[in-house]
Amino acid sequence: MSDVLAVLEQRDGALRKVSHEVVTGARRLADGLGGAVEALAIGAGAVAGADALGRFGADRVVTLVHPALGRYAPEAYARAVAERAAAGGYGALVFAASATGKDLAPRVAARLGVALAQDVTDVAVEAGVVAVVRPVYAGKALLTLRVTSRPAVVSLRPNVFTPVERPRAAAAATAALGGDAGRVAVREIRAAPAGALDVAEAPIVVSGGRGLKEPANFRLLEELARAFGGRAAVGASRAVVDAGWRPHADQVGQTGKTVSPTLYIAVGISGAIQHLAGMRTSKVIVAINRDKDAPIFKVADYGIVGDLFEIVPRLTEEIKKLQSA
């Protein structure tokens, strides 16, 4: 019997939504290991939303407070989590495989001298051992692993673990954290333009490729994304990122981001194997392409063949109607 430590994420003092997924995954492991879920937040003060985590199955919520740790400080965060983990005798540690989680989890695992299963899409407990599924080769294959070191350290791919309500009365505790912030400090955070979503986290992704013909035409996709009312991000194929049309942060594929949105709309993207690898786990895929033989149609649930310059504006119009209905 052992407890599971769910490592939460906050920005500007508010819990990030991905933390609900972390608690959901931790609950599943705790049920298998016969233990409790302890959710751990680090911040400069109380973290808004952390007190509501009982809803998703947390038994305890602990907030470690340090005036200099409102922003992510890799060394201090790693020390705090590793010390807590070493003292608590946990069976598993669960992180989000977000930009911060993917940075923090390896540091904690190294400090504890144990393995890390990063960016997993499934977790289970089999005969007392944590088992995970990890997409490898950008999702062209799935690797099932047993995590034999203890605690089992895993990070969960965002958007995969749908938060499940498992209400319980979570006890809350706050403790002061000592020590300094470490040698690496965040000097500044430059937020993306208001409302801009990251392709890796957006529930809807509208991606464009060479078929858009020139960078300025991405305006069509931005308008379509906007029509979804703040739920959509604009992605791009490798070809257009390499050509300098779009920032690399928007690239979907094996050398870009792997995304699993509810809806992925591929516009003017033929569907190179390395692109398909990055978006094939999307729940629903729509392809718009003028070549009916393009490989993208083989993975798309719904396709429209034709001129994207006629189809996309029409789609934007229809979505707008739907949103205002």
Add this chain to the structure above:
Amino acid sequence: MKIAVCVKRVPDSETRVKIAPDGRSLDEAGVKFILNPYDEFAVEEALRRRETAGAGEVVVISLGPPQAQETIRTALAMGADRGVLLQTERIPLDGLEVARLLAAELRDGGYDLILFGKMAIDDYNHQVGPMVAELLDLPCVTGVSRLEIAGGTGTAEREVEGAVEVMEFPLPAVLTADKGLNEPRYPALKGIMAAKKKPLEVKPVSPGAGGLEPVAMTLPPERQAGRIVGEGPAAVPELVRLLREEAKVL
């Protein structure tokens, strides 16, 4: 400036994956291997730092099979000075075992910078760089898309969801490179010829078993063949209806 770049030999991103007879690994028959694309950004950055400083050494280190010598030669052809292959037939699944061997090689090297790609495009482990930093007790920034170094202090930008973090750190440090950091050069013929004569030391290593045990490698379920809703803008209303009523995503 003395810089180490840790690189990995990986299957090309256009590889069609076939599962080996053991059911737990990639069938490597016919697979083309390349220098991990994210590591190219690390190599390029090291070369530029050396060029800017006007002096220094760029050492390329890889853990892998004998064929990884070719991967190291690619980086030497780009302009790195020498290579070290930590040779083993088996690259451990557990990144910490890789990190331990690399850290042992790097520990007394006197490096000002230790660079990695932010991840390898085969195992997507995304961990060896920061683990090496922890083992060597060095400051570390991961996923660096912009870097400035002045005196003994570095400023690095890293992308997080919907924002960019600007990080400050003292040297020596470990950094992992993201796409966008620079535009890697192609090895010129002269570089390729010169690379053949550059020193490449091979050191056999024995990785530990680690804490990750492979159970099975499988191909993901094929997506159900979809359907063409129609042609041209006239098909849009039907598409929207299907997304609402059948797929229920709108």
